Amino acid sequence: MEKKVFLSEKDMPRAWYNIQADLPHPLPPPLNPATGEPITPDMLEAIFPMNLIEQEMSLSRSIPIPDEVLEQLLLWRPTPMYRATALEKRLGTPARIYYKNEGVSPAGSHKPNTSVAQAYYNKEAGIKRLTTETGAGQWGSALAFACNRFGLEIKVYMVRVSFDQKPYRRMMMETWGGTCVPSPSPDTSAGRGFLEADPDHSGSLGIAISEAIEDAVTSENTKYSLGSVLNHVLLHQSVIGLEARKQLESIGEYPDIIIGCAGGGSNFAGIAFPFIRDKIHGKDIRVIASEPTSCPTLTRGHYVYDFGDTAKTTPLLPMYSIGHGFIPAPIHAGGLRYHGMAPLVSRVFTDGLIEAKAYNQLETFAAGIAFARTEGFIPAPETNHAIACAIEEAKRAKEEGKERVILMNFSGHGIIDLPSYDAYLSGKLQDHVMPDEEIEKLLKELDEYPKPK
């Protein structure tokens, strides 16, 4: 039995897989929030090049990977597939656990699978410069890497609290020649507005998005790039599952269970969609999206505050937006139950093609530690959700005495996320109650912060 399953470069997929061609029910068109009418390609042209917009709307099953993109992907692809033998032994499970290691990319995650493609298509369209937003920097660093490969300029608006406290990904962006500024910034009208109200503003993803888009719309030869949620992003990630299928086939295996963590849905879609195609055509498999209990988009929806009655006279009650039969009116009316998730992932979930499971923070870090201490690789914190799910399924296989084959996406390494491991290992992440004096301090801080009218 070999630890790793390689795929030769000549066997790397030459085309991406577009699940839209096989969906039992087509994806409803996205609606323009201003008019309620379907979005047309020209509405997106202000921020995306037409070649990517065509991919966004495409219903073709197979879309060729251009040679120039393939050449860049070959820097780290095909990624190795590992058999998690040490983890299996530790669990005493009869299950065979395989993981696709996307942490071997230059940026350390699956994100460059789409950043490279997006940089290429922008260059082909004559674009000279890209903008984007980033939280802690995973996407920003992936796009900076890709822009460097294709000679594009890039400006990344990084949420200020991350910019100040988590500098390593900013350093990666700058190493690849990108420009990274804290958001809100004085460089855009949106950023200046927030800084005028609060010069020490910590920033948010929403503000960073506004800044990156304003920059793209108002600058010459500049477009915007997004690393998750959109159809063309999920398309580019399909290379993960396509490779995995070939690798498993080469050793005579086929998965019973496919697992990926799901935030915006791109790495999950990458590993899962080529196998969901098989499921649509009759394969008896389970496909599981694992997500945090703190924001369980697929499993429970988001926490909302329910007034109990429309007159708003009853006490406020916090509860989830889906589950227990409760869906707040605006969410129900908008048909937008899984609003943080990629529409294609929401579609396959609604169609019953995938399941979703949620794990709390402590469970996921425990799983990540178990993985690091058996398989050696330190996973990114979001990857830990997939590992927690794989461990749960491997234990179930043991209880049931079944030799199941589990395939999991190891979406990225956690070398730049070590402070969160430090917090876990030092007990700071335990579920203990915040002391009264800390709450009092917090309430005082809030008094000093300007509130919206």
Added chain:
Amino acid sequence: MEIYCPQLGMMIGISYCLKVQEGLPCRNTFGCWKERVDVAAVLKAKFTDEQLYRAFNTLPKSRLQKILESVRSARREE
């Protein structure tokens, strides 16, 4: 006290979560902090019912909607 923010991908304190939506709390404040803080009590002490309704019970925007709104807003500024 800090926890790992799944949205930002870093350790964060609750003071950030309580003001991140343009001065209003993050939609995930309950889910993330419920084991550690009486979130409802803190929110009710510091925000009006209307503010909490806006923060938690309004129609959330999809990423594409947010992008299109930002495009419209940027074009107005041009």
